[in-house]
Amino acid sequence: MLRLGDSRIRTKLYVAYAGAFLVIFLVAGGIIHAQVRELLRRNTENELAKTTEALRTMVRATVDVSIRNYMRAVSEKCLDEARNLNRQVQRGRLTESQARERAREAFLSMTIGRTGRVYCLNSQGIMAVHHMRGLVGVDMAGLSFVREQIRRKEGYMTYEWKEPLETGQRSKAVYMTYFEPWDWIISASSYRSEFAQIVNVEDFRQRFFELRSGRSGYPFVLDHDGYLLIHPYLRGVHFRDYDSPMMSAVAERIVTERNGHFDYMWRNPGETGLKKKVVYFKDIPELGWIVASSSYYEDFQQPLDSIGYVMLTALAVAVLLMIPVSFGIGALITRPIDRLQENFARAAEGDFSVRMEQHSRDELGLMAGYFNSFMERLTAYSADLESEIARRRQSEKELIAMDRAKSMFLASASHELRTPLTSIIGFLHLMEKRFRTRFMPVLGPLDPVGPQARKFEKNLNIVRVEADRLGRLVNDLLDLSKIEAGRMEWRDKILSVDRVLHRAAEASGAPDEDGPGVKLMVDPLAEPMAIRADEDKIHQVLINLLSNAFKNTEAGSVTLSAVRAGEGVTFSVCDTGRGISEDERERIFDIFYQGRDENSRSTRVFGTGLGLSICRRIVAHYGSRLVVDSVLGKGSCFRFTLPFAQGED
Ligand code: ADP
Numbered sequence: 001m002l003r004l005g006d007s008r009i010r011t012k013l014y015v016a017y018a019g020a021f022l023v024i025f026l027v028a029g030g031i032i033h034a035q036v037r038e039l040l041r042r043n044t045e046n047e048l049a050k051t052t053e054a055l056r057t058m059v060r061a062t063v064d065v066s067i068r069n070y071m072r073a074v075s076e077k078c079l080d081e082a083r084n085l086n087r088q089v090q091r092g093r094l095t096e097s098q099a100r101e102r103a104r105e106a107f108l109s110m111t112i113g114r115t116g117r118v119y120c121l122n123s124q125g126i127m128a129v130h131h132m133r134g135l136v137g138v139d140m141a142g143l144s145f146v147r148e149q150i151r152r153k154e155g156y157m158t159y160e161w162k163e164p165l166e167t168g169q170r171s172k173a174v175y176m177t178y179f180e181p182w183d184w185i186i187s188a189s190s191y192r193s194e195f196a197q198i199v200n201v202e203d204f205r206q207r208f209f210e211l212r213s214g215r216s217g218y219p220f221v222l223d224h225d226g227y228l229l230i231h232p233y234l235r236g237v238h239f240r241d242y243d244s245p246m247m248s249a250v251a252e253r254i255v256t257e258r259n260g261h262f263d264y265m266w267r268n269p270g271e272t273g274l275k276k277k278v279v280y281f282k283d284i285p286e287l288g289w290i291v292a293s294s295s296y297y298e299d300f301q302q303p304l305d306s307i308g309y310v311m312l313t314a315l316a317v318a319v320l321l322m323i324p325v326s327f328g329i330g331a332l333i334t335r336p337i338d339r340l341q342e343n344f345a346r347a348a349e350g351d352f353s354v355r356m357e358q359h360s361r362d363e364l365g366l367m368a369g370y371f372n373s374f375m376e377r378l379t380a381y382s383a384d385l386e387s388e389i390a391r392r393r394q395s396e397k398e399l400i401a402m403d404r405a406k407s408m409f410l411a412s413a414s415h416e417l418r419t420p421l422t423s424i425i426g427f428l429h430l431m432e433k434r435f436r437t438r439f440m441p442v443l444g445p446l447d448p449v450g451p452q453a454r455k456f457e458k459n460l461n462i463v464r465v466e467a468d469r470l471g472r473l474v475n476d477l478l479d480l481s482k483i484e485a486g487r488m489e490w491r492d493k494i495l496s497v498d499r500v501l502h503r504a505a506e507a508s509g510a511p512d513e514d515g516p517g518v519k520l521m522v523d524p525l526a527e528p529m530a531i532r533a534d535e536d537k538i539h540q541v542l543i544n545l546l547s548n549a550f551k552n553t554e555a556g557s558v559t560l561s562a563v564r565a566g567e568g569v570t571f572s573v574c575d576t577g578r579g580i581s582e583d584e585r586e587r588i589f590d591i592f593y594q595g596r597d598e599n600s601r602s603t604r605v606f607g608t609g610l611g612l613s614i615c616r617r618i619v620a621h622y623g624s625r626l627v628v629d630s631v632l633g634k635g636s637c638f639r640f641t642l643p644f645a646q647g648e649d
Contacts, residue, residue, distance in 0.1 A: 018319075040303060040304060044295060044299065045278065048280040049280050058207065063284075067192070071190065076177055078110070078177065079179055085099035085103050112194075113191070115191060115194060116189060117131050118187065119135075120185060121146060121149060125140045125142075125147070128182075158173045158192065170193060175187070193286070212293070216299060222251060222255060224258075225238075226251060246265065247267075257281070259281065259282055263277070264279065266294075278297065280292065280293055333364070336359075336367075336368065340367065352382055355375060410478075411482055414481060418471075421470060429464060432457075432460050439453060480591070483618070490534045495535050500539065504543055504546060508520060518556060519557045520557070520558050520559075526563070531568075538618075538642075541615045541618050545573035550575075553578070555576070558573065558575045559572075568643040570639055570640070572638065575637075582632075585630060591610060622643075627640070
């Protein structure tokens, strides 16, 4: 799976840019979209509210004017009628009471709307004509609107009136003309709530719909009973009779609340889908009408869609622009990093001469500077190191040369020493032997030179022993120096392991298995085995180990054995002697190291401290290692492994 963490810095930068850009764009876009949407919604609602108010004012004013005109016409018609009749009275065709009676009939036959009527008062407030006979002749001057009528006698006025049997007041309108000869204030009166029946909505229908809001919104008028009075396509329909219960619910809510606004879902006739609408509505209580204007949400959704398109386009353009810009910025950062990486790679391969170009003082410039000073130091260190190595190599060479010279000196010195020493030792042995066999037996027990002769014999023995020791030391030194100087001669041949073991056992000078003292045991071989080596050298090693074992063992046994170990044979010389302490175990292989154990036999049988060093070098010549296992006080085991002989000699 591709992980961003493993991708290149450039990719990370692009991803980060693109991510940040998209997030910012989306968040900003979202905020702008929401803000604009809110603004548009508020604007639309404001507009709707204003439109509704304007409609209401318009309807009110128009209705008022047309009612006024209507009632004025009625009132003036009555006045004409009264004048007409009065003229006939003057001409003598009618009596005045006849004329008044006719006028009364004519007036009462007129209806205004559903319950509106004409009545006449005289200037004292006495009812002269009224469709309720009981009121005729009654003084009405106690009523404030009557007093106003008496005062004004002509014109239009409105007032609140409560019918005797009703609970609430209702708004009434009255238009008055005054017929002076009879002192009649002819009043055409009607409840304003009934004006609707009088008003011909067609008169202002067109003007009404001109005040629509939005692209697809429209206004409508409902009366308090739920009849649609003005509507683009539904008219005179009661809301309960709409073809959809949903629409009825909207209308019912308007009729119930009378003022306010709400959102709802609407389906236009002929359309299948529902659309979200908002409606604002206001009551005209005196007419019993509710003016409402509705608008589709999509009206203000449309500009939003346009904004969305603009933003999408902007996003696309920005993305297109962002690609080269981010490539440029990315390259600005990653190119020096790439160069740094290349230079590091070259430096890692050992080329310390690489340097960065420092173009700027920014972080990358500083990094290039640090890289250069780092490389300067590295170059200096490497030069130091190289000269140090050269110096060391030189001194190593010198040391090797000196060591070789030393070994050669040692070899030739010990060689030169050995020749005279051999004859000295030979003569000493001879002298001692002769003295003991020829002089001593001829001396009688009371011979006066007896004590001197014995002392001489003793001294001769000491000289001979020391000479032996010196001879061994010189031999060992000679061996060691030869091996170190690479001048040892190796006469390798196929050797029978069995023969090697028995030769060593015989030469070790160990007491018999049955005799007293420390016994030597040779483990019999499980199978015949052969090695390829210099017989004398292997013999020398085994003899040395055996002699050490005897020297360091007070009682018990020394075991010599050889066993198969993989592709070779492991020789071991184990004893039950004093053992070797842990810190001594490695040092015993050092040149001239001799154990400090005062009680060991090594103090009696003089050693040279070279035996184990020589053994280790001989074994090492055959690619093996002489090792020791030991438990202090219990014994030690020396081991080395030689490979089986390959093929015939
Ligand atoms: P040396 O001539 O003194 O024997 P080596 O190099 O042969 O010199 O031995 C070094 C020392 O290692 C001896 O002096 C002795 O202390 C110790 N050593 C060698 N073999 C044994 C052994 N089998 N047990 C205990 N100590 C040993």
